[in-house]
Amino acid sequence: STLIVTFQGLFLISFFPISGSWNVIRYLPSTVVNTTLRLQALREAMSSVNVSAYIIPGTDAHLSEYIAPRDARMAFMTGFTGSAGTAVVTLNKAVLWTDSRYWVQAERQMDCNWELEKDVNAYSICCVCDPCRMYHCIMVVFSNPIETYESYSYNLVPAKLMLKSIPDNLVDGVWTDRPLIPPDNLIRLPDRVVGRTWQMKVEHIRTQMTDNPYKPTAVLLSALDETAWLFNLRGSDVPYNPFFYSYTLLTLNEIWLFVHKDRVTEDLKLYLNSTCFPLAHCVQLLEYEQVRVMLKNYMTTSGVKVWIGTEYTNYALYELITPEEKLLTSAYSPVLTTKAVKDETEQRILRDAHVRDAVAVIQLLMWLEKVVPEGKETEMTAAYYVNECRSKQKDSRGPSFETISASGPNAALAHYSPSNATSRKLTVDEMYLVDSGGQYLDGTTDITRTVHWGIPTDMQKEAFTRVLMGNIEISRTIFPSGTKGECNMLGRRALWEVGLNYGHGTGHGVGNYFGVHECTIALLIVNFECLQVVSLPEPGYYKENDFGIRIEDVVVIVPAHTKYGHNYLTFETVSLVPYDRKLIDTSLMSPQQVRNTRCVDT
Numbered sequence: 001s002t003l004i005v006t007f008q009g010l011f012l013i014s015f016f017p018i019s020g021s022w023n024v025i026r027y028l029p030s031t032v033v034n035t036t037l038r039l040q041a042l043r044e045a046m047s048s049v050n051v052s053a054y055i056i057p058g059t060d061a062h063l064s065e066y067i068a069p070r071d072a073r074m075a076f077m078t079g080f081t082g083s084a085g086t087a088v089v090t091l092n093k094a095v096l097w098t099d100s101r102y103w104v105q106a107e108r109q110m111d112c113n114w115e116l117e118k119d120v121n122a123y124s125i126c127c128v129c130d131p132c133r134m135y136h137c138i139m140v141v142f143s144n145p146i147e148t149y150e151s152y153s154y155n156l157v158p159a160k161l162m163l164k165s166i167p168d169n170l171v172d173g174v175w176t177d178r179p180l181i182p183p184d185n186l187i188r189l190p191d192r193v194v195g196r197t198w199q200m201k202v203e204h205i206r207t208q209m210t211d212n213p214y215k216p217t218a219v220l221l222s223a224l225d226e227t228a229w230l231f232n233l234r235g236s237d238v239p240y241n242p243f244f245y246s247y248t249l250l251t252l253n254e255i256w257l258f259v260h261k262d263r264v265t266e267d268l269k270l271y272l273n274s275t276c277f278p279l280a281h282c283v284q285l286l287e288y289e290q291v292r293v294m295l296k297n298y299m300t301t302s303g304v305k306v307w308i309g310t311e312y313t314n315y316a317l318y319e320l321i322t323p324e325e326k327l328l329t330s331a332y333s334p335v336l337t338t339k340a341v342k343d344e345t346e347q348r349i350l351r352d353a354h355v356r357d358a359v360a361v362i363q364l365l366m367w368l369e370k371v372v373p374e375g376k377e378t379e380m381t382a383a384y385y386v387n388e389c390r391s392k393q394k395d396s397r398g399p400s401f402e403t404i405s406a407s408g409p410n411a412a413l414a415h416y417s418p419s420n421a422t423s424r425k426l427t428v429d430e431m432y433l434v435d436s437g438g439q440y441l442d443g444t445t446d447i448t449r450t451v452h453w454g455i456p457t458d459m460q461k462e463a464f465t466r467v468l469m470g471n472i473e474i475s476r477t478i479f480p481s482g483t484k485g486e487c488n489m490l491g492r493r494a495l496w497e498v499g500l501n502y503g504h505g506t507g508h509g510v511g512n513y514f515g516v517h518e519c520t521i522a523l524l525i526v527n528f529e530c531l532q533v534v535s536l537p538e539p540g541y542y543k544e545n546d547f548g549i550r551i552e553d554v555v556v557i558v559p560a561h562t563k564y565g566h567n568y569l570t571f572e573t574v575s576l577v578p579y580d581r582k583l584i585d586t587s588l589m590s591p592q593q594v595r596n597t598r599c600v601d602t
């Protein structure tokens with residue numbers, strides 16, 4: 001027999017009893033990518049432009065949450081495919097930073113050329129580019145490069161670094177089989193799901209520009225959902241989100257749309273060139289890659305001022321907006337803040353989408369209740385089943401993120417998604433958590449339910465009930481319009497009472513046939529006065545190596561009718577899937593909380 005010892009996941013030391021000798025075999029597990037040649041090529045490219053360190057962010061030029069395969073530069077260079085991370089390559093070292101939920105995966109996927117750096121302090125120093133959301137930036141080291149290399153992982157001093165952006169992406173230069181731009185044409189939303197035409201939206205944004213005391217003359221849109229929202233267009237360039245590669249430069253009387261022009265049909269061209277006079281005021285199409293040239297050109301005009309949202313503008317564009325008096329920044333562009341407020345049509349259609357989505361989730365839960373006792377189903381088959389149920393609903397456009405289908409201890413990992421290697425069999429002895437969502441032409445959904453098919457422990461019931469109490473407390477809160485603050489305390493109070501807590505945020509915005517993660521509830525209430533937006537209360541509780549609980553609903557902010565005051569708001573829950581009664585201990589809840597829970601018998 002053979003004794004196999006893995007050493008740092010990368011070597012196998014095999015002992016063959018026949019000869020009695022030890023052989024050390026260099027061995028790469030199948031999950032590892034050999035990055036030797038690509039690193040060598042990148043370093044050659046770096047040397048040719050006198051660069052001593054090159055930063056490779058995990059995101060794309062639009063700071064997207066989900067990226068297209070052709071933008072997976074960090075994954076290409078490192079082998080690591082997790083959704084968060086930053087890689088840095090120096091002439092003789094290559095290091096990846098990622099957060100703790102990906103450490104195991106990174107060790108499994110990276111070869112010996114790469115080091116995994118877990119020190120968060122080193123991260124913040126090294127990735128000085130992160131706060132300003134740079135895209136392709138490099139560090140040119142002024143001090144002795146060798147000395148700097150020695151201290152690289154541990155104590156890089158920002159003062160010794162100069163960040164410099166270079167026009168060409170060096171990774172693209174060495175990525176010979178980089179995936180192509182997807183060929184799919186852009187699509188226009190059907191009128192039945194559109195409340196505001198693109199012309200109305202453009203007018204609305206221009207009004208905000210002229211009303212702004214700093215008098216911007218243009219807005220530059222970089223996030224993929226900004227352009228898609230403005231023109232009521234969608235695409236399929238990135239997974240889970242209906243986006244297409246684009247930028248928009250919108251001035252007070254002109255609109256430049258940067259896209260891959262051959263993906264714009266004649267019909268769409270007409271659509272973008274109608275109801276505006278003179279024609280020059282309609283949309284002018286420019287190639288996607290021309291955005292830098294066009295922006296640079298625009299900046300030479302006297303008296304211009306460009307408004308950008310810093311959260312989603314890459315450094316390559318940002319650096320062109322000079323001098324400073326020609327720049328106006330806010331965290332989010334006026335398009336993102338306007339988009340966050342759903343209009344009447346959007347509110348109406350998203351309610352419809354939630355009805356169909358609830359059907360799919362209820363189908364899953366009913367099916368599981370029937371089949372789990374037979375012992376044949378797994379986390380994977382359940383995830384597959386709910387995706388199938390959704391796909392049969394009208395206007396379905398696929399899942400809105402990778403389904404989290406987790407049972408027992410797997411559910412205690414808040415961001416776990418099953419794979420063939422990790423998928424557990426579902427049993428009546430364990431709790432099960434399913435966090436999933438769908439894209440529909442008329443809305444985006446995101447819902448989490450936790451169930452138990454057998455007999456839950458008292459602790460599980462109590463924790464679930466307290467999580468539910470947090471969910472209810474948030475959704476029944478009445479607050480004055482313009483309230484600054486967070487729903488965090490409300491979501492946690494019942495858990496804190498008994499010394500329980502959860503380690504993630506309490507909610508986020510959701511788009512309408514857009515991304516499933518938009519601004520947070522806190523941000524929205526701070527920034528808007530009266531406003532009908534969609535967000536989620538999602539409290540949870542996770543017991544390591546045992547179970548995980550999360551309850552997540554989508555809510556719409558609606559006017560509240562109060563006895564004395566005006567301009568009060570509250571949340572209306574639009575998710576329609578019941579909670580598991582077996583896990584609810586109503587004796588812990590207040591009568592109001594019980595009344596606010598649709599499915600609890602009193």
Ligand SMILES: *[C@@H]1O[C@H](CO)[C@@H](O)[C@H](O)[C@H]1NC(C)=O
Binds near residue numbers: 026027034035037
């Ligand atoms: C990786 O590829 C290089 C170049 O082809 C080769 O020399 C090296 O042996 C490979 N490394 C491993 C561990 O397979």
Ligand SMILES: *[C@@H]1O[C@H](CO)[C@@H](O)[C@H](O)[C@H]1NC(C)=O
Binds near residue numbers: 048049050
């Ligand atoms: C790199 O540095 C060398 C030596 O200082 C210089 O001759 C060369 O022009 C530089 N190349 C670039 C692309 O900056």
Ligand SMILES: *[C@@H]1O[C@H](CO)[C@@H](O)[C@H](O)[C@H]1NC(C)=O
Binds near residue numbers: 269
């Ligand atoms: C609209 O027409 C103008 C003038 O012919 C042209 O320059 C522009 O590219 C057209 N826009 C679209 C979207 O086709």
Ligand SMILES: *[C@@H]1O[C@H](CO)[C@@H](O)[C@H](O)[C@H]1NC(C)=O
Binds near residue numbers: 420
């Ligand atoms: C997982 O297993 C199923 C069934 O054996 C197989 O069809 C599928 O391709 C596997 N998926 C992956 C990612 O290996």
